[in-house]
Amino acid sequence: MGVYRRGVVWYCDYIEKGVRVKRATSAISKREALLEEAKIREFMHSAPAPTDMVLSDAIHRCYKERWAVKKAGMTMLSRTLAIVGILGNLQLHKIDEVQVNKLSNSLRDQGLSPATLNRYRAYLRTVLNVAWKEWKVINRVPVIKNTPESLKRFKVYSTEEEEKLLLASNLSFMRDLVILLVDTGMRLGEALAITNKDIDFDRNIIVLGSEITKSEKSRSVPMTKRVREMLSPMAGISGRVPVFNVNKDAVERAWLKVKREAGYEDSDGMVLHALRHTYASRLVQAGVELYTVKELLGHSTFKMTERYAHLNPVKLQAAVAVLERHKGERHES
Numbered sequence: 524m525g526v527y528r529r530g531v532v533w534y535c536d537y538i539e540k541g542v543r544v545k546r547a548t549s550a551i552s553k554r555e556a557l558l559e560e561a562k563i564r565e566f567m568h569s570a571p572a573p574t575d576m577v578l579s580d581a582i583h584r585c586y587k588e589r590w591a592v593k594k595a596g597m598t599m600l601s602r603t604l605a606i607v608g609i610l611g612n613l614q615l616h617k618i619d620e621v622q623v624n625k626l627s628n629s630l631r632d633q634g635l636s637p638a639t640l641n642r643y644r645a646y647l648r649t650v651l652n653v654a655w656k657e658w659k660v661i662n663r664v665p666v667i668k669n670t671p672e673s674l675k676r677f678k679v680y681s682t683e684e685e686e687k688l689l690l691a692s693n694l695s696f697m698r699d700l701v702i703l704l705v706d707t708g709m710r711l712g713e714a715l716a717i718t719n720k721d722i723d724f725d726r727n728i729i730v731l732g733s734e735i736t737k738s739e740k741s742r743s744v745p746m747t748k749r750v751r752e753m754l755s756p757m758a759g760i761s762g763r764v765p766v767f768n769v770n771k772d773a774v775e776r777a778w779l780k781v782k783r784e785a786g787y788e789d790s791d792g793m794v795l796h797a798l799r800h801t802y803a804s805r806l807v808q809a810g811v812e813l814y815t816v817k818e819l820l821g822h823s824t825f826k827m828t829e830r831y832a833h834l835n836p837v838k839l840q841a842a843v844a845v846l847e848r849h850k851g852e853r854h855e856s
Contacts, residue, residue: 526556535560546664576660577612578650579604584658585650594739603646615654620665623647627670637670644669677830678792679804680705684785691784696767697777699753701798703766706747708802708820710737711771711795719757719764727751731821738823745819807834 526535533548533556550556582603590596609629610622626647630640644667651664680688685705692698703714707729716735723730728743729750736742746754757766767774778795779788787793799820806816817828 526553526560528553528556533559546666576615576654576658578610578615578618579607579612581615581650581654581658581660582607585653589649589653594734594737599646602643603650606643606647615651615661618647618651618665623665623667641669677800678794678797680793680797680801684787684793685801687785687787688781691781693780693784694777696769697774697781700767700774701781702749702753704795704798705801706750707744708799708806709744710799710821711774712737715765715767715769715771715774717766719760719766722746722754722757722766724751724755724758729754736821738821740821740823742818742821803828803831804834807831810835 525537526533528534533550533553535546535548535556537560548556548559550559582600585603586596586600590599593599606626609626610618613622623644626643627640630643635643648664648667651661651667654660655662655664685701688701689698692701700714703709704711707714709717709729709731713731713735717729717731721730721732723743726743727746729746730743731741733739733741754766757764774795782788782790782793803816803820806819807813813825813828813832816831817825820828822828
């Protein structure tokens with residue numbers, strides 16, 4: 524215990540009044556980490572005694588103050604209330620590492636993926652952090668670690684598979700939707716939300732507003748030639764008209780028919796979202812920088828985009844070549 528570094532992050536880890544305090548700091552040196560630890564200790568001494576606020580009250584307050592304005596607000600509320608069903612309506616100061624492990628084990632037993640399990644943990648962490656830092660109704664937050672998420676290979680459609688799917692798309696809207704998804708990397712929800720007003724034919728882009736993107740940040744996506752041709756009938760239409768006047772359920776039902784017609788009914792991983800992976804993979808394989816791919820996909824963090832790094836071995840080989848040249852120059856000198 525004490526101050527230590529793991530990777531580039533400095534942590535402080537100590538016992539305070541019989542309670543273990545372990546948290547990451549914002550320090551970039553041991554000296555700064557020690558100063559931050561001292562501030563945390565000072566706060567712990569001056570912090571008020573924990574109140575009797577229970578988990579369900581904290582969740583509803585967090586929803587009103589933070590989540591209600593988010594598109595996924597109701598999902599965040601329902602998932603955190605599900606935590607109450609697992610742990611019980613505990614007082615916040617009674618939620619410790621033992622309770623966190625109980626939650627993780629229960630969710631894991633339900634067969635949830637590591638990614639989904641981590642979302643539950645993140646929502647609980649948010650509630651507790653707000654209760655600690657802003658509401659000051661607890662004086663510590665338990666350590667809540669994430670489960671490593673699998674980086675197994677995701678489905679990427681070959682050109683042949685793409686052609687078969689397009690030929691099997693008897694419904695015109697499905698053919699257009701497949702083209703849009705594989706040529707722009709949009710999420711399904713984003714594609715179904717765009718209207719004629721979001722298409723800028725002069726600049727050859729589709730503008731996705733913050734109200735429809737998952738990250739809640741606007742982004743622009745360039746149109747390929749076939750996307751532009753497919754959307755050309757939308758030019759000059761007055762008012763605001765959706766490009767696809769269907770909902771997700773109708774699309775999912777139509778996709779099952781497309782897969783069946785194409786002979787892929789029993790193929791694992793052949794989901795609509797794989798069209799987004801295909802778009803990203805083709806960009807990386809064509810030599811597009813990962814940062815640009817991140818912006819086109821609308822990823823909130825670079826970690827998501829890094830999953831595609833292995834698809835451009837030429838870049839990796841070039842990096843090694845630079846290192847080898849550097850070694851040679853050092854030996855010569």
